[in-house]
Amino acid sequence: MLVIDRISKTYAKKKVLQQISFTILPGESVGLIGMSGSGKSTLARCVMDLERPDAGEMLWQGASLANKNVRRASRKSIQIVFQDPRNSLNPAWTMKKSLKEAYLQFHRLPIQQEDVDRQLGELLQAVGLSGEYLSRYPHELSTGQCQRVCIARALVASPELIILDECLSALDVSVQAQVIELLRDLRKQRQVGYLFISHDIAVVTALCDRLLVLHEGIVVEQGRTEDVIANPQHAYTRSLLADVPQYPYFTE
Template sequence: MNAPLLQVSGLSRHFSLPRDHLLGPAPVLHALDDVSFTMTASRHLGVVGESGSGKSTLARLVMALDTPSAGQVRFEGQDLRRLTPAALRQARLGFQMVFQDPFSSLDPRRTVGRSVAEPLALLPALSAAERKRRVAEMLDAVGLSPANAARFPHELSGGQRQRVAIARALVTHPRLIVADEPVSALDVSVQAQVLNLMRDLQQRFDLSYLFISHDLAVVRWLCDDLIVLHHGRVVEQGPTDTVLQSPSHEVTRALVRAACS
């Protein structure tokens, strides 16, 4: 049996909200509450739920972009919360993220080449020639000409920008990609192209995806396993086809009905 690639145990994130009254207690928003799951290498986990269910909060905690209120995120056995800043930077060679909006996730002042090369700062031993080669290799892998390295994000289409974002995520040769609604900001005609690309890249680079989406059809096509979030809690999880064909929780059944309507 494959060793766990990612282990999430009892993960919670609570936020204090403004007080209703000066002397009253501050209300607490439970954005994520006691979430646990395990991913093994080369398998893909979909995370679905209505808006506000905690999907993006989960992505940020897995990426160690936020600090949990409780619980653990372990990547390849390492508890990310216990790592020093330097050790965490090195651990991030193995897991990268693709955000929802490629335009806002790319610095408009940087060329495509500089943006794709940015994570390579974690590998200071690479020569300038090797960095340039890696950038060209990743642009080619996502279906873009290496000549695009000299262009700026505003000169590209939405689909091209998301390909650049994927190239940037791949440039350190990670094992895990956290993809937070990676096609929802794209035109419908482009979404299928990017999804097919992600599937091809998975096979080429032996990736695992933690894929966050509201689109059950996409999750069913791409993901082996599925968890359903509702108000920050996991209400259902298991193999994707099993969960969607025979949903046991009303939230899951509502999502399936909405997808079929």
């Protein structure tokens, strides 16, 4: 589905990404783990076409994302959920307006005007919220509920891949567990793939089939989640695992 082939990115002579390569299969969840400054968010911005890599190639469904027509077509298929849900929503808009905007302005998708509440209510139900939330403003929701709405916005265009960029770090541990269960359910129901970016290896291992460990812009280790956890090969990976808390509700 997505092929990242030896991409690099440099800012002001600092190498932020160095020869990064990995793939994501349809419906697969891949975790990208690393501490702050390791290049995780830069990689996410490159995939979303918010930044352009200096070298290397990115392929979506076998076609190069360097082609503007491919990039344009991919914008409905690749969505992102950011770290801070409150700053991702307009504080002056109800949830109904935020979701409706995603249909009409971002993606220009057809939505039946006479049945807007039902359609948007069904979208909220997909993320575990009732239709009554359509009339609420962000300040009337908890942080976890706001993040559910952001996930609902990402689902508007029925994407094939969702990039989750530190999307749980603003939530407390119990709410993290609830959102992880939601993401698992959505993956099963919609066959959507994830690129899950985090500094928290405990959270990533709960959701991902494979892990990539990013350190100073270099992928120092990658493999199946259970293999990386059971037998880490790189000292940096071992240091990350040394401090992993045990959350039993994160397990399947």
